[in-house]
């Protein structure tokens with residue numbers, strides 16, 4: 614099933630759009646099947662769960678952190694992950710920078726945009742993205758490489774479109790600023806029910822769980 618699902622998704626995604634398999638609650642066996650079917654990037658929401666998966670899977674995939682990272686987990690996250698997609702504060706950036714420096718590496722990050730401006734959600738609101746990027750651009754061991762959004766949960770994927778449009782606008786504005794050390798390469802948007810709309814609006818990273826692994 615997993616293999617079939619991935620084949621179909623990979624065939625459907627246009628060139629230049631990369632798939633992150635969102636693997637929360639999935640077993641290492643399921644993750645390995647996904648990798649055998651052609652998945653190159655695994656998304657994890659929890660550091661502890663990622664540690665278990667990493668033991669079994671390790672360097673056979675690239676690991677993207679897509680959950681909310683607590684500062685006290687930054688040390689482990691820096692060791693496990695190839696990218697943090699959910700950076701949303703200067704404090705967290707500084708902690709990642711400090712831990713990455715200890716580890717002798719530079720960690721790619723995406724800025725999480727709270728495109729729905731929902732008070733209970735993580736991420737920075739679109740208006741605050743520029744200030745955050747300017748604050749962290751000079752950190753030597755954190756490299757901003759794009760933006761990510763969840764958007765409000767919507768039954769109808771069309772309802773998510775305005776949030777993707779807005780996030781893309783932020784992505785383009787940040788890119789146009791030409792801030793030294795900042796790249797706007799990755800635009801991570803879209804999940805199982807919304808990735809088609811997200812791709813139409815410019816996403817080049819999509820994070821898909823249910824459509825690969827089945828319902829959680």
Ligand SMILES: *Cc1c(COP(=O)(O)O)cnc(C)c1O
Nearest residue numbers: 635679804805820821822823824
């Ligand atoms: C779980 C999750 C996904 C994937 O959601 P599905 O609806 O299962 O495809 C994508 N992004 C994030 C941040 C997630 O937590």
